[in-house]
Amino acid sequence: MIRLYNLEFCKLEIHHDHMIAIMHEGIVVSIENNSILIKIAEEHFKNKPFVYITHRIHSYSVDPIVYIKTASISNLVGFAVVSKNPIQKTLTKYEKSFFKKDFKRFDDMESALVWKDEMIKKHPHKGVYSHKQKKRIT
Numbered sequence: 001m002i003r004l005y006n007l008e009f010c011k012l013e014i015h016h017d018h019m020i021a022i023m024h025e026g027i028v029v030s031i032e033n034n035s036i037l038i039k040i041a042e043e044h045f046k047n048k049p050f051v052y053i054t055h056r057i058h059s060y061s062v063d064p065i066v067y068i069k070t071a072s073i074s075n076l077v078g079f080a081v082v083s084k085n086p087i088q089k090t091l092t093k094y095e096k097s098f099f100k101k102d103f104k105r106f107d108d109m110e111s112a113l114v115w116k117d118e119m120i121k122k123h124p125h126k127g128v129y130s131h132k133q134k135k136r137i138t
Helices: 031-045 065-071 086-096 109-122
Strands: 003-006 010-014 018-023 050-055 076-082 103-106
Touching (some): 010 031, 018 031, 018 109, 031 065, 076 086, 103 109
Antiparallel strands (some): 003 010, 010 018
8 A cells, every 4th residue: 555545534545556445434425525536546646547446334425426527537447346235236337327437346355456457457557566466567
């Protein structure tokens, strides 16, 4: 992990080629919250491809407009939802309709990270590392 942010609405881990957000219980991910996440992504990833992973441990709401704005980040190559909650299957189908890039739900973080590596490989960039590899992907 490169950096950990403890924000008012979430815990956010920044890694070499992805970020993992764990939203706090009961919050609403608003346009304002999302603007903070976008600013952090722009600061850490510049023009380097990355994947956003949301680990849905807690129950919270998302303003669907957030997905439209998030999808406009040019170097964001995928969005993963990690949750074993069966309700999330239905919710992610709905949320995906607002997100015009690769968007997938997983039961566990390991599966999401494998998929993240696949997304990064589709969009190679010098200096991007696989979570399982020590060498650069070129």
